[in-house]
Amino acid sequence: MRVIPTRVTFAPDERIELRVSDAAPGSRIEVCGVDGVVAVIGGRDGDASLGALPVGGYGVDAYGSDGTLLATTAFDVLASPLDRPRYGFVAHYGPGTDVAAFAAHAARLHLNAIQCYDWAHSYTALVGPQDEYTDMLGNRVSMPVLRAMLVAFRQLGGRSLGYAALYGVPAAQWDQWADVGLYRATGEPYGFGDDFLNVVDPGAPRWRRTIVGAIGRAFREVGFDGFHLDQYGWPKRALRADGASTDLTDTLPALVDEIADAVPGAQLIFNNVNGFPLDRTAHCRQAALYTEVWPPRVDLRDLADLVSASRGACRLPVVVAAYLSVFHEVGGEAARDAARLTMATIFSSGATHLFTGEDGRLLVHPYYVRNDAADQTTLDLLERWYTFLVRHGDVLVDPEIVDVTGAYAGDYNADIVVEAPPGVRVSIHPDAGTVWMRVMRTGHGLAVHLVNLVGQPETGWDTPKQPIRPLAGLVLRMRQVGREPAEVRWLNPDVPGPGETLRAATDGFDQVTALPALDAWAVLHVPASPADS
Numbered sequence: 001m002r003v004i005p006t007r008v009t010f011a012p013d014e015r016i017e018l019r020v021s022d023a024a025p026g027s028r029i030e031v032c033g034v035d036g037v038v039a040v041i042g043g044r045d046g047d048a049s050l051g052a053l054p055v056g057g058y059g060v061d062a063y064g065s066d067g068t069l070l071a072t073t074a075f076d077v078l079a080s081p082l083d084r085p086r087y088g089f090v091a092h093y094g095p096g097t098d099v100a101a102f103a104a105h106a107a108r109l110h111l112n113a114i115q116c117y118d119w120a121h122s123y124t125a126l127v128g129p130q131d132e133y134t135d136m137l138g139n140r141v142s143m144p145v146l147r148a149m150l151v152a153f154r155q156l157g158g159r160s161l162g163y164a165a166l167y168g169v170p171a172a173q174w175d176q177w178a179d180v181g182l183y184r185a186t187g188e189p190y191g192f193g194d195d196f197l198n199v200v201d202p203g204a205p206r207w208r209r210t211i212v213g214a215i216g217r218a219f220r221e222v223g224f225d226g227f228h229l230d231q232y233g234w235p236k237r238a239l240r241a242d243g244a245s246t247d248l249t250d251t252l253p254a255l256v257d258e259i260a261d262a263v264p265g266a267q268l269i270f271n272n273v274n275g276f277p278l279d280r281t282a283h284c285r286q287a288a289l290y291t292e293v294w295p296p297r298v299d300l301r302d303l304a305d306l307v308s309a310s311r312g313a314c315r316l317p318v319v320v321a322a323y324l325s326v327f328h329e330v331g332g333e334a335a336r337d338a339a340r341l342t343m344a345t346i347f348s349s350g351a352t353h354l355f356t357g358e359d360g361r362l363l364v365h366p367y368y369v370r371n372d373a374a375d376q377t378t379l380d381l382l383e384r385w386y387t388f389l390v391r392h393g394d395v396l397v398d399p400e401i402v403d404v405t406g407a408y409a410g411d412y413n414a415d416i417v418v419e420a421p422p423g424v425r426v427s428i429h430p431d432a433g434t435v436w437m438r439v440m441r442t443g444h445g446l447a448v449h450l451v452n453l454v455g456q457p458e459t460g461w462d463t464p465k466q467p468i469r470p471l472a473g474l475v476l477r478m479r480q481v482g483r484e485p486a487e488v489r490w491l492n493p494d495v496p497g498p499g500e501t502l503r504a505a506t507d508g509f510d511q512v513t514a515l516p517a518l519d520a521w522a523v524l525h526v527p528a529s530p531a532d533s
Contacts, residue, residue: 001027001043003062005075007157008086008112012077016050018060026065032498033058034394034444035527043070053077057084057393059498072496074110074391081112081159082267082287084393086386087319088357090149091117091368094140095132101359103152108379109356109386114153115228115269117163117368119146123197124169126162126214127221136170136196139369143222150223159225161269164215166229166255167207168197180204182238182246190235199232201240203251211255212262219266226267226287229256233273233294249277253284260285269319275306282313289314290354292321292366293461300345300430300459307349308403315399318351321363326462328364328372334464336381337520341451341468342461343385344493344521345430348438348449350401352389356382381494388493395525400443408439408446414479416448418515421473424454432459435471435518448524450474450515470517476502477510482529485511491523492516499525 001024006017018029020043027043031050034057039050043062055077062071078084088111090102106114118135121128131143150160169177171191181189182199190199200207215227237247256270268286272278274294282289289310297306303320310318322342327335339355346353355363360379361371374382389396405428408415418426418437427434436451453459455466476488485504492499504511515524 001062001070003029003060003071003073004107005060005073005110006047007075008107008110009081009084009157010053010075010077011157012055012079013052014077016053016075016077018048018050020045020048020062023062024064024070027062027070029060029062031058031060034392055079057391059391061498069497072387074387076390076393080267080287081157083317084352084397085113085288085317085319086111086352086389087113087115087290087354089115089117089354089363089368089371090358091371092139092358093119093142093146093149095142095145097142097145097149098359099145099148099152102149102357103156105356105358105360106153106158107156108383110390111357111386112158114149114158114160114357115163115354116146116149116160116224117228119162120164120218122170123165124173124210124214126164126218137369147223154225159267160223161226161228161267162218162222162224163228163230164211164218165197166211166231166252167200167202168192168232169200171195171198174198177207179241180207181241182235183241185239190238192232199235199238201238201246201251202248202255203246204240208255208258212259215259215266216263219263224266226269227259227263229259229268229270231271231273233276233292236276249280252277253280256281256284256286271321275309278310279313282310282316286316288319289316290319290321298460298462300341300461303342303345303461304349304430307346307351311350311399317397317399319354320346320351321354322346322461323363323366324355324462325364326464327362327374327378330464333467336378337465337468338461338463339378339381340385340520341453341456341459341465344449344451345461347385347389347396348440348451348521348523350397350440352397384496385493387496388491392491392523392525394444395440395442395447395523398443401447402441403438404441405437405439409437416446416479417477418448418450419475419477424471424473430459432456435474444525445528446526448476448526449521450518450524451521452518468520470519472517474515474518476513476515476524477507478513478526479509480506480511485513486526486529488513489525489527490516491525492519493521494519
């Protein structure tokens with residue numbers, strides 16, 4: 001039996017439709033929100049309509065007549081898909097590209113935003129004179145294929161953003177732009193990619209007119225829903241041709257807002273490379289706060305700190321682009337376990353991850369054209385984890401979530417303590433060899449995250465990992481508030497379905513719960529009691 005939503009995200013006024021196939025006799029389908037079951041329908045082949053539902057994440061579980069779980073999926077209802085962006089990518093638009101395969105992968109993983117990478121005719125004139133052309137790096141581009149992708153993705157409820165570099169011009173055209181270029185102290189222009197591009201001043205009026213005009217034309221003529229605005233993370237300060245210095249901390253955010261003014265209706269995402277200049281672009285008119293990660297941000301703690309800084313800067317949703325080259329260099333279970341721990345870190349921090357797209361490809365290199373095909377085991381893993389992210393979005397990526405670990409965890413606070421078997425340490429930091437514990441206050445109670453780093457000698461996010469072994473013997477000790485123990489739900493992204501409600505016993509001032517074996521990551525959701533709401 002299979003159940004899939006007909007859209008990657010539904011709007012609040014849309015009917016929710018589920019496509020059911022190979023339905024088992026006597027089966028039923030339950031739809032659950034964060035507070036419980038919202039609908040039950042009979043399992044039969046065809047499209048099932050549920051009517052409109054409030055904003056939030058929902059799980060869908062199909063059960064056989066004997067109560068066996070037969071299929072599971074999820075959907076969410078959002079005012080805009082970019083309120084909880086699940087960002088994917090495409091980088092190939094040549095004649096014959098399989099648009100249906102792209103759409104099927106997006107639907108399978110609930111991707112609701114797509115970055116259309118390197119589609120443009122040139123960096124200075126995005127829309128070219130022909131429908132088919134070869135881009136500056138030799139890739140064939142068919143505009144009819146690109147437009148078909150945009151239409152197919154919009155029919156799924158997704159949003160497509162066209163890639164545009166904010167200050168790069170071809171080195172071959174440098175004589176036209178040298179007067180507004182950016183220069184090193186030696187007088188050499190800033191360049192990128194072995195004399196492929198040179199960098200111009202994003203504050204120069206002539207350049208601003210050019211790039212803003214090109215983006216406006218692409219919005220009108222191609223059919224994008226918005227634009228992914230790129231930079232390279234450097235220079236941060238540089239010399240102009242007249243010898244005066246300029247600070248890109250000021251000029252880049254100003255250009256983002258100028259594009260927002262000039263292209264009304266276009267949704268924008270700017271790339272804060274390694275967090276620069278995140279504190280300023282957090283206040284720009286854009287849809288999400290996006291950061292591409294590079295050294296020295298190499299550990300899981302760096303990812304968590306980055307998301308924390310992003311969430312602290314504004315209330316925009318947060319996306320992290322962390323390219324897992326470990327899939328290309330090593331592959332196999334060591335790479336998949338690296339992905340599990342990287343996703344656990346990003347998702348438990350309240351952000352989402354740009355990693356997959358096209359017809360089932362993985363980002364292993366910053367030049368997106370050099371992506372790798374995912375094997376079936378990896379695709380199954382991603383489907384489980386992305387479905388989990390959609391289903392539990394209310395307690396994972398809602399903007400109201402606050403990290404309260406330091407105030408709740410540990411023996412001194414005594415609100416929440418996780419006890420481990422002998423030889424295992426629980427830490428509130430992602431330390432090698434530990435169970436990493438985090439506590440988040442959400443609009444729907446507390447979420448206690450447990451990430452299994454036991455057996456890992458290091459915590460790089462793009463390094464091959466030792467096998468993640470299930471860890472038994474953990475116990476949750478939590479300060480009991482009411483006369484009866486609070487409900488505790490165990491949510492594991494590697495176990496499809498609604499999760500497990502755990503039994504608790506009272507022990508003095510505490511309620512005590514024996515936990516199931518911990519795989520890579522689990523969330524203990526403690527819903528708010530009626531007195532809390």
